[in-house]
Structures are given as structure tokens and as C-alpha cells.
Amino acid sequence: MLIFSDRCANVRCHENAKCDDGYCRCKEGFEGDGYSECRRKSEDRDPCARIRCHPQAQCEYGFCRCKNGYKGDGYWNCQPIQSATSADCGNCNGIPFKEIAQCVGGRCVCARGFIEVQAGVCMECVQDNCHQDAVCRPDDRFNGAYSCHCKAGFTGDGVSVCKPESVGREDATSSHAFDPTCGGGCRIRNAECDRYTGTCKCRSGYDGDGERGCYWNCKLCHPSAICDRENERCICPSGYRGDGQTFCEQIPVRQDSIKVRIMGEGEVMNITDISHPLELRCFVTGSDQSYSGQWIQPHSAQEPIVTKTRQQDGYEISLRINQPTITDSGRYECRAGNVAAFIDVNVEESAIPFTVLLTSDDGILMTQSTDSNVTKATLWNIAENNKYGRVSMVGDCNSQRIIYTSDYGHTIRWGSSNSGQNKLVTKEIYTSQFNRFRNLAVDSLSGNVFAWEEAFGKIMVFNPNKPNIHYTLESLHSLTSSEQQNFAGLALHSTLGLMYWAIYTDGWRPNGTIQVASMSGENEEQLLQLTGEPLAISISPATPVNGNSAGKLCWMQRSSKGMFGLVTELHCARLGQTGREILTNEKIREFSPSEEPSFGMTQYKGTLLWTDASKTVYYSINPDRRIRVRYVCCSNRFQALSVLGDCPQASTNPCTYSNGRCRYICLPNDGGRSRTCVCPDNEPGCHKEM
Numbered sequence: 001m002l003i004f005s006d007r008c009a010n011v012r013c014h015e016n017a018k019c020d021d022g023y024c025r026c027k028e029g030f031e032g033d034g035y036s037e038c039r040r041k042s043e044d045r046d047p048c049a050r051i052r053c054h055p056q057a058q059c060e061y062g063f064c065r066c067k068n069g070y071k072g073d074g075y076w077n078c079q080p081i082q083s084a085t086s087a088d089c090g091n092c093n094g095i096p097f098k099e100i101a102q103c104v105g106g107r108c109v110c111a112r113g114f115i116e117v118q119a120g121v122c123m124e125c126v127q128d129n130c131h132q133d134a135v136c137r138p139d140d141r142f143n144g145a146y147s148c149h150c151k152a153g154f155t156g157d158g159v160s161v162c163k164p165e166s167v168g169r170e171d172a173t174s175s176h177a178f179d180p181t182c183g184g185g186c187r188i189r190n191a192e193c194d195r196y197t198g199t200c201k202c203r204s205g206y207d208g209d210g211e212r213g214c215y216w217n218c219k220l221c222h223p224s225a226i227c228d229r230e231n232e233r234c235i236c237p238s239g240y241r242g243d244g245q246t247f248c249e250q251i252p253v254r255q256d257s258i259k260v261r262i263m264g265e266g267e268v269m270n271i272t273d274i275s276h277p278l279e280l281r282c283f284v285t286g287s288d289q290s291y292s293g294q295w296i297q298p299h300s301a302q303e304p305i306v307t308k309t310r311q312q313d314g315y316e317i318s319l320r321i322n323q324p325t326i327t328d329s330g331r332y333e334c335r336a337g338n339v340a341a342f343i344d345v346n347v348e349e350s351a352i353p354f355t356v357l358l359t360s361d362d363g364i365l366m367t368q369s370t371d372s373n374v375t376k377a378t379l380w381n382i383a384e385n386n387k388y389g390r391v392s393m394v395g396d397c398n399s400q401r402i403i404y405t406s407d408y409g410h411t412i413r414w415g416s417s418n419s420g421q422n423k424l425v426t427k428e429i430y431t432s433q434f435n436r437f438r439n440l441a442v443d444s445l446s447g448n449v450f451a452w453e454e455a456f457g458k459i460m461v462f463n464p465n466k467p468n469i470h471y472t473l474e475s476l477h478s479l480t481s482s483e484q485q486n487f488a489g490l491a492l493h494s495t496l497g498l499m500y501w502a503i504y505t506d507g508w509r510p511n512g513t514i515q516v517a518s519m520s521g522e523n524e525e526q527l528l529q530l531t532g533e534p535l536a537i538s539i540s541p542a543t544p545v546n547g548n549s550a551g552k553l554c555w556m557q558r559s560s561k562g563m564f565g566l567v568t569e570l571h572c573a574r575l576g577q578t579g580r581e582i583l584t585n586e587k588i589r590e591f592s593p594s595e596e597p598s599f600g601m602t603q604y605k606g607t608l609l610w611t612d613a614s615k616t617v618y619y620s621i622n623p624d625r626r627i628r629v630r631y632v633c634c635s636n637r638f639q640a641l642s643v644l645g646d647c648p649q650a651s652t653n654p655c656t657y658s659n660g661r662c663r664y665i666c667l668p669n670d671g672g673r674s675r676t677c678v679c680p681d682n683e684p685g686c687h688k689e690m
Contacts (some may be wrong), residue, residue: 113147298330
């Protein structure tokens with residue numbers, strides 16, 4: 001249950017209003033929404049009295065409608081129906097959105113608050129472009145593009161005019177503060193637009209200001225009910241019945257009149273084979289046979305098939321889930337009246353199959369995890385224009401996309417893992433003849449793709465949902481030093497917003513380091529000094545952070561042995577709670593010359609997998625296996641390796657939802673509690689967002 005110690009602490013009310021239990025109310029003698037408006041009460045109840053329409057519109061019953069011969073929303077826009085086409089305006093351009101420039105009567109006109117930098121070109125503002133009584137801020141009408149807005153108490157276009165509002169309109173809000181469409185709608189869940197005040201307010205049954213949050217009002221619940229804020233409902237406790245709001249009454253039944261029994265009651269049912277259904281049986285018996293009983297399952301479980309069978313002394317209630325998954329784990333309770341019995345179900349992670357992705361030169365292959373030592377591969381795709389060339393590849397568990405390089409590293413593309421080769425359509429994320437990409441990593445919580453660009457020695461960020469834009473992490477000092485650095489791998493901790501990479505310098509005794517920084521490229525530091533040359537790196541994040549550990553970081557390295565010998569080793573380290581310190585570090589394995597690993601390595605739910613440099617096999621630890629892959633195209637070896645399976649449950653970072661409210665690229669900061677909105681390298685007119 002969410003408890004507010006002071007609901008008014010962060011609520012800002014109008015000067016003629018006061019905060020009461022988390023929301024604003026106008027003072028005695030005033031009326032309005034309490035946030036942007038509190039006007040003196042009057043006898044004037046005309047619904048159009050406070051509505052401001054476009055000059056070519058008129059108010060009808062409180063709503064603005066364009067006059068005959070015009071079309072538009074009636075508030076901000078009314079254009080002649082016979083207006084000239086865009087072709088009559090010549091070159092009419094709006095930057096960054098074409099809608100900023102509008103063709104009206106054969107003339108290119110900038111939308112209100114935007115700047116005409118030259119004839120036919122309209123752009124976002126900077127503060128110097130605006131009137132002295134205006135501010136340059138994001139405009140919700142145009143997806144957050146910056147425009148000039150007159151300050152409170154002033155009216156005008158914000159660019160050349162901002163004049164004090166007339167005395168007769170003192171009680172009204174400014175022309176930009178009042179918008180009967182609420183800026184095109186309310187962005188907060190459970191908020192609705194009040195068209196008379198032009199502000200967002202919380203729906204009935206919710207507390208808040210309508211702008212920053214609307215929270216389920218537990219005061220609607222009956223005193224005996226339980227408030228479930230997460231699911232926004234009131235629940236009568238066990239042994240009671242009712243709607244949870246108007247009444248909760250105790251179920252009139254004696255404990256000894258009903259008996260509930262489950263096959264395996266009180267035990268833990270471990271499921272290691274999901275090819276068989278999950279089946280549970282409950283028996284309800286007793287003198288009062290009006291109670292047939294019901295199953296109550298974990299919140300995350302699938303919808304089951306429940307059947308009830310009448311028996312001589314009661315009911316048998318069976319529950320069946322045909323294809324159980326790990327989300328079906330938890331406590332299952334059979335309840336009749338106020339009598340219940342339970343059984344705990346544990347679907348083991350090792351029972352859940354996952355997809356293994358492998359590259360063999362320019363071929364990208366798919367196979368399924370297996371208990372045997374042999375598996376079959378299917379060809380997912382041949383990387384475009386990449387014959388015999390190395391392909392970097394990674395899977396995104398959230399979107400189930402496969403992201404890979406083509407054109408010998410000059411292009412990054414993606415395709416759906418659910419599409420067969422005959423129906424596969426791949427899409428381009430970014431391409432450049434000047435860049436060459438080698439290592440890829442994906443933050444599945446935001447969708448961002450991080451790539452090592454070896455031509456210029458930089459890490460760049462892309463997002464498949466925003467193709468052809470990119471951002472370069474310029475502040476990483478280890479990659480800008482004068483000494484030549486070789487890049488060996490990239491790994492991401494999505495919930496902590498951290499990025500790890502392995503680098504090394506050339507020499508007769510190669511040595512390397514593992515660096516760590518935030519995904520926004522800040523606060524870089526050395527995490528580990530290695531005793532050899534790193535080959536690959538991977539991470540198994542703890543989500544959420546368990547105890548004092550943020551997860552396990554593993555890497556391959558080639559170390560010196562004796563005077564002239566080299567040996568390849570597998571090392572793993574347990575990360576501290578912040579992900580920036582090492583708790584333990586141990587060598588897991590030393591490879592013989594006959595099993596030399598390649599640079600492909602990944603971790604999935606405690607299983608570590610890697611590829612072989614000269615054979616069509618891959619290896620795993622936990623469980624320990626050597627798996628030979630049949631039907632391999634393109635070459636007799638594997639390079640990159642990735643896994644597609646279920647994403648960790650309940651994992652988020654500040655960029656998970658709505659791109660963190662960023663216009664272009666959202667990057668999680670150190671610790672995963674905040675984010676930075678960055679401007680793409682190829683958008684020079686972009687303003688940095690807060």
C-alpha cells in the first residue's frame with residue numbers, strides 16, 4: 001500500500017487556491033480548477049464567456065468551430081477551405097517537423113511561436129528569438145519542438161508581441177496557458193481534459209493534480225476492505241464478501257462445515273519438463289454444499305482451464321495450464337468460503353527452452369537449447385553484401401529482434417526472429433561508407449543499440465525505432481588516449497544503466513582492462529586490470545539487484561604462460577551492488593589448444609555459452625555441455641553468439657516507457673534512476689532537453 005506523508009508537498013496551486021489532501025481547491029468566493037485558474041464567482045454562466053477562439057471561428061455551447069469557408073480545430077487553426085496548395089508556396093520547410101511551416105493563402109507562414117529564419121523556412125526558437133516577456137519552451141502541439149510562449153499575464157505570438165492582458169480579462173489565463181484541447185490531450189494515465197478550464201484533472205476516484213500523477217483514491221474503499229493500488233480496486237479480505245467499496249460482510253459459515261483439500265497440499269511442486277501440462281486438483285467437501293470453491297493463482301500466471309465436477313460429498317475443482325512457463329511459478333490457493341488450502345509451484349528455469357543465435361561468416365543461424373549433445377540449425381538470414389565477411393550480431397529479448405551488421409560492417413540492420421528466411425524483411429538502422437561496426441550490444445529495456453565503430457575508435461548509440469539518427473559517446477577517455485587501443489567486447493547492465501567494455505594495447509606481453517561507465521558515457525573508470533589480452537566479455541545482471549551483488553561479469557583472455565607460451569582462460573567476477581566494484585574474481589577454466597574459443601560469448605539465466613574458433617560447436621557451463629551443431633552453412637566455424645529468450649521480469653530503467661519522454665535518444669544514467677536526453681550527431685539544430 002502506498003502511503004503519502006504529505007500529499008501537498010509537491011503540489012503547486014493557483015495564488016487564489018489552497019491545497020487540500022493532495023489537490024487544489026479555489027478559495028471562498030472563487031471558482032476554477034485550482035491550478036491554472038481561480039476567478040471571482042459571477043452570475044455569468046455563459047459557457048462561451050471564457051472560451052477564446054481563433055479569429056475565424058466562433059464559440060457554440062462552449063466549443064470553438066471554424067466559420068463557414070474555413071476548416072481547422074477552431075482554437076489555434078482556421079484555414080480557408082480554398083487555400084492555396086503547398087505547391088503555390090514554393091519551398092515551405094519546417095524544421096524539425098514540416099507542420100511548423102504552413103501554406104496559407106499562397107504564403108509560407110510559421111506556426112505560432114516558431115521563428116522564420118529565412119523566407120519559407122521555419123525553425124525552433126532559442127531564448128534570444130523570443131519577446132522579452134516570453135520564454136522558449138517545448139510545444140506539445142508539435143511533439144515537443146521549442147517555440148516562444150508569452151509569460152503568464154501576457155498575450156501575443158511570443159516572438160514579436162507579448163502585451164499585458166486587458167483589465168477586462170484579468171481573471172482569464174493567458175492565450176497560451178488556456179488551451180481547451182489541453183495541448184492535444186492529457187499525458188497522465190487516469191487524467192481527463194476539462195475543456196472549460198483547458199487543464200487536465202484526475203478522473204473521479206483518483207487523487208493528484210492531473211499533470212504529474214493521478215493515484216487511485218483508497219478512501220473509496222470500505223473500512224474492512226484492502227486497497228489494491230496496483231490494480232486500482234478494493235478487495236474484501238479472506239472470509240468476507242462484497243464489492244469492497246460499499247460493503248464487506250463476513251461470510252456466514254462455520255469452519256467445520258467445509259473442508260478443502262489439495263493433492264500435494266503444502267508441498268512444492270517442481271516442474272522440470274514443460275512439455276507436460278501443469279495440473280492441480282482440489283476437493284471441497286462438507287455439510288454446506290452451496291460453496292463449490294475456486295482457485296486463486298499467482299498474478300503473473302497464465303489463464304488456466306478450470307473445471308468443476310459435482311461429487312457425492314462436494315466438488316472436485318481441477319486447474320490445468322497446457323504449456324507452463326516460468327511466470328506460472330508461485331502459490332496456488334483453493335478457497336471455499338473462509339477455508340483454504342495451498343500448494344507452491346516452481347517452474348525451473350532450466351525447463352524453459354531458449355533460442356541460440358550463431359554466426360558462421362555471413363550466415364546467421366538459429367537453433368534451440370537442448371539436453372542432448374547434438375542439435376540442428378536453421379538459416380535465418382545471409383547478411384547483405386557481406387560474402388565471407390565477419391558479422392556482429394545480438395538478440396533483443398523484448399522486441400524479439402535480431403540486430404546485425406552487413407555490408408562488411410558499414411550497415412546495422414534488424415529483422416524479426418519470428419520470420420523465416422523466405423518471408424524475412426530486414427530494416428536498416430544506420431549505414432555509412434565511412435563507419436565500420438564490429439561489436440554490438442542492446443539495452444532491451446530502452447531498445448538502444450550500442451556499437452563499437454572501429455574506423456574512428458568510438459562507441460555509438462542507435463535506436464531501431466528511430467532509424468538514421470545516432471549519437472557518439474565522445475567523453476570516454478580510455479578511447480581517446482594517444483595510445484592505440486584494441487576493442488574486445490561490449491556488455492550492458494540495463495537496470496543499473498551501466499556499460500562495460502574490454503580493451504587492450506599491442507605488445508609482446510599483451511595486457512588489457514575492463515572499463516565501466518554510465519550508458520550516457522559519463523563517470524568512466526577502470527573496473528579491472530587484466531593479466532592478458534581480452535577476447536570477449538558478457539554479463540549476467542541480477543534483476544533486481546540481489547543482496548549485495550549486481551550480477552556476474554565474465555570474459556575470455558589470452559595470457560602468457562612461461563617465456564613464449566600463451567594460454568586462453570575463462571574468468572568470472574561477482575559485481576558489487578553498484579556494479580562498479582568486484583567482490584570476487586576467479587579463473588573458471590583454462591582451455592586446451594584443441595578447444596580454442598572464438599569471440600562469441602553470452603550468459604542467459606545462469607548459463608554461460610561460448611563458441612569455438614575452429615569447429616561448428618558451442619559450449620556451456622551450468623549445465624556443462626559441448627553441443628555439436630548440424631546443417632551449418634557458410635563456414636566450418638562460429639563467431640558471434642547470442643540468446644533470445646524471456647526478458648527478466650519487473651526490469652525497467654528510466655528510458656523504458658515512452659523513450660523517457662525524450663524526442664530523440666534516451667540514455668540511462670549511472671544507477672539507472674535518471675536519464676539524459678541527447679541530441680543526435682546529425683541534428684545540428686537540436687536543443688538539449690532536460
